Amino acid sequence: xxxxxxxxxFSYIIFKNLAPIFRAKNDMIVSVxxxxxxxxxxxxxxxxxxxxxxxxxxxxxxxxxxxPTKDQVQILTHCLTTCRYLYNEMLEDHKNAYDRCGVxxxxxxxxxxxxYLNLGIYSQVAQDVxxxxxxxxxxxxRRVKNGENKAGYPRFxxxxxYDSFTYPQTGVKTKDGKLxxxxxGAIRIFxxxxxxxxxxxxxxxxxxxxxxxxxSVELLDSEKKEINxxxxxxxxxxxxxxxxxxxxxxNPKTLDKYDSKIRKAHRNLSQKKKGSSxxxxxxxxxxxxxxxxxxxxxxxxxxxxxxxxxAYDRIIFEDLQIKNMVKNHHLARSIxxxxxxxxISLTTYKAEEAGGTVELVNxxxxxxxxxxxGCIQSMPLSQRTYRCPDCGAVVGRDHNAAINILNKxxxxxxxxxxxxxxxxxxxxYESGSPATCSGEEVTSP
Ligand SMILES: [Zn+2]
Numbered sequence: 001x002x003x004x005x006x007x008x009x010f011s012y013i014i015f016k017n018l019a020p021i022f023r024a025k026n027d028m029i030v031s032v033x034x035x036x037x038x039x040x041x042x043x044x045x046x047x048x049x050x051x052x053x054x055x056x057x058x059x060x061x062x063x064x065x066x067x068p069t070k071d072q073v074q075i076l077t078h079c080l081t082t083c084r085y086l087y088n089e090m091l092e093d094h095k096n097a098y099d100r101c102g103v104x105x106x107x108x109x110x111x112x113x114x115x116y117l118n119l120g121i122y123s124q125v126a127q128d129v130x131x132x133x134x135x136x137x138x139x140x141x142r143r144v145k146n147g148e149n150k151a152g153y154p155r156f157x158x159x160x161x162y163d164s165f166t167y168p169q170t171g172v173k174t175k176d177g178k179l180x181x182x183x184x185g186a187i188r189i190f191x192x193x194x195x196x197x198x199x200x201x202x203x204x205x206x207x208x209x210x211x212x213x214x215x216s217v218e219l220l221d222s223e224k225k226e227i228n229x230x231x232x233x234x235x236x237x238x239x240x241x242x243x244x245x246x247x248x249x250x251n252p253k254t255l256d257k258y259d260s261k262i263r264k265a266h267r268n269l270s271q272k273k274k275g276s277s278x279x280x281x282x283x284x285x286x287x288x289x290x291x292x293x294x295x296x297x298x299x300x301x302x303x304x305x306x307x308x309x310x311a312y313d314r315i316i317f318e319d320l321q322i323k324n325m326v327k328n329h330h331l332a333r334s335i336x337x338x339x340x341x342x343x344i345s346l347t348t349y350k351a352e353e354a355g356g357t358v359e360l361v362n363x364x365x366x367x368x369x370x371x372x373x374g375c376i377q378s379m380p381l382s383q384r385t386y387r388c389p390d391c392g393a394v395v396g397r398d399h400n401a402a403i404n405i406l407n408k409x410x411x412x413x414x415x416x417x418x419x420x421x422x423x424x425x426x427x428x429y430e431s432g433s434p435a436t437c438s439g440e441e442v443t444s445p
Contacts, residue, residue, distance in 0.1 A: 057218045057219065057220060057221070058218070058219045058220070058221050058349070058352065059200075059216060059217070059218060059219075060196075060197060060216070060217050060219055060349070061214050061215065061216050061217070062193070062195050062196075062214070062215045062217065063212055063213070063214045063215075064189050064190060064191050064192065064212065064213050064215075065189070065190045065210065065211075065212055066179065066187050066188070066189055066190075066204070066211040066212060066213055067187070067188040067189070067190065067211075068187045068188070068211055072184070072185060072187055073211070075184050075185065076184065076204065076206070076211060077206075079121050079125070079165055079183075079184065079204075080162060080163070080164075080165060080206060082119055082120065082121050083121070083125065083126070083129045083162065083165045084157050084159075084162035086117075086119065086126060086129045086130075087129050087132065087133055087157050087162065088156050088157060090110050090129075090130060090133050091133060091154055091156060093105060093110065094133070094137070094154075104137075106134065107130055107131060107134040110130050110133075110134075111127055111130050114126050114127065114130070120183075121165075121183060122167065122171050122181075122182045122183040122184075124167060124168050124169060124170065124171060125165050125166065125167060125171075125183075127168070128165065128166040128167075128168045129165070131168070133154065136154035137154060139152075140152060140153055140154055160283075163205060163206045163207070164203050164204060164205040164206065165203070165204055166201055166202065166203040166204075167181070167182070167201065167202040167203075167204075168201050169201070170182075171183075172199075172202040174189060174191070177189060177191070179213055181204070187211075189213065195215055195217060196217065196219065197217035197218055197219040197220075198217055198218045198219075199215050199216070199217050200216050200217060200218055201215075201216045202214070202215055202216075203216070207287065207291060208284050208287035208288050208291060209284050209288075210291075219353075221352065222352070222353055222354070222355050223355055224355050224356075224357070225313060225354070225355035225356065226313070227313040227314045227356070227357070228313055229311070229312045229313050229314070230312065230313065230314040230315075230316065230406060230409070231243050231244055231245065231308070231311075231312040231314070231315055231316065231402075231406065232244035232316045232402045232403060232404070232405035232406025232407070232408075232409070233308070233315060233316065233317050233402060233405065234318070234366070234367075234398045234399075234401040234402040234405060235317070235318070235320070235338065235340045235343065236251075236338075236398050237251060237331070237334045237335070237338055238251065238384075238398075239251060239398060240252070240304065240338060240343075241304060241308075241343070242396070242398035242399055242401070242402050243402055244399075244402040244403045244405065244406040246396075246399055248398070249304055249307075251338060252296070252297070252300050253334075253337065254293050254296050254297045254300070254337060255293060255333065255336075255337040256337075257296075258289060258292065258293050261289055262286075262289055262290070262293075265282070265285055265286045265289055266286065268282050268285075269282045269283065269286055297337070297339055297342075298342070301339060301342055301343050301346055302346060304343060304347075305343060305346035305347040305350050306350060308347050308350075308351075309347055309350035309351045309353075309354055309356060310354070312351075312356065313355075313356045313357070314356060314357050314358075314359065314409075315347055315351055315356070315357075315358045315359070316358075316359050316360075316361055316405050316406055316408070316409045317344050317347075317358065317359070317360050317361075317405070318360065318361060318362075318363035318366060318405055319360035319361060319362060319363060320340060320341075320363055321363075322335065322340065322341055344358065344360075359409055361405055361408040361409055362408065365404075366401045366404040366405055366408070367379050367386075367397060367400070367401045367404075369400075369404050370386065370388040370390065370391065370393055370400070371386075371393070371395060371400045371401075371403035371404050371407065372388060372391050372393040372395075373388060373390050373391040373393070375388065375389075375390045375391075377389060379397065383397065384396065384397050385397060386400040
């Protein structure tokens with residue numbers, strides 16, 4: 001028999017020291033049975049083997065369309081509604097506990113109440129609802145602690161806001177083209193690609209009148225390859241992507257293509273009576289159009305990121321503060337439509353899977369600086385060509401920025417020199433005027 005105290009110490013040491021850092025490729029899980037005062041208990045113990053091939057675990061999501069029958073749609077909708085009520089009830093409890101008694105509730109206290117509620121949904125799904133609420137509060141407390149402007153107290157979830165529920169561990173399996181869900185049944189699923197990796201959680205999601213399932217899986221990080229090719233990427237609105245080698249990839253401007261359709265659907269919606277079934281129908285039409293826009297955009301970005309990840313080992317982007325950029329109301333719509341952060345995240349995971357890397361650099365002065373000599377001049381957005389007053393270089397605005405982005409990333413073997421200094425030195429030999437390289441603003445001619 002495994003002594004409980006010893007077990008505690010043993011697992012504490014293992015988890016405390018190793019779990020946050022690594023997971024070996026050949027780790028095994030051992031169940032240990034031990035006697036507690038109330039009966040038998042099980043503990044899962046993760047044994048880490050001494051393998052030299054240590055890899056970091058990556059998280060990926062696989063999303064598939066579900067085709068539930070009419071009856072199943074009712075069951076799924078009922079499950080969603082129940083989860084939403086549970087969320088709102090528990091949020092109410094939180095509020096009351098704090099307002100009346102000044103105490104905070106935690107996950108465990110609320111999960112203890114679940115057994116007294118006859119919810120009729122899978123128990124782990126209900127627990128996951130509480131976990132979401134707990135996470136919402138943790139995020140709220142974090143924002144308060146950081147003194148952020150909008151702390152954002154967790155919201156009550158309205159009819160259209162709560163659109164998914166999660167099976168966090170068990171209760172799910174796929175067999176013969178069907179997704180078997182505990183307490184719901186077998187739903188037809190279209191699995192357009194195989195799942196790779198170990199499934200951790202499964203989330204059922206409603207989007208308009210369509211249903212999807214998202215499997216979150218764990219993958220082991222692939223081995224890093226040697227970096228031979230690097231590229232700087234400037235993202236923009238006129239051209240979506242400009243590379244430091246001069247390649248340009250156009251912006252599809254997806255939202256513009258669907259603009260008239262969206263306007264028309266919104267107009268129709270505003271004419272329908274509130275709460276009427278026609279209004280609900282129109283809402284589904286509108287979400288359908290937005291889904292189309294989203295899918296078209298995502299499809300395009302998947303293709304662009306595939307090109308980048310296949311062609312280059314190291315891809316360098318600017319670390320853009322998109323939250324601040326969209327404060328410019330004239331550009332906000334185009335910036336959202338271009339979805340730069342989605343492009344960066346898609347490229348990152350594709351590059352990682354291929355053993356490459358994506359890096360972010362400080363965007364300061366990337367469009368103002370000359371990529372040849374390093375001098376800085378102001379560049380209003382309308383100015384599409386960079387004409388250097390100092391060395392006379394003429395480069396496209398975005399191309400110039402992309403080269404600067406590449407130069408900002410200094411490889412380790414370049415020693416102490418920064419790219420600007422290197423630029424100054426080459427400039428010194430060619431034209432002998434390093435004075436303007438001091439970083440002072442030079443007015444454009
Ligand atoms: Zn120059």
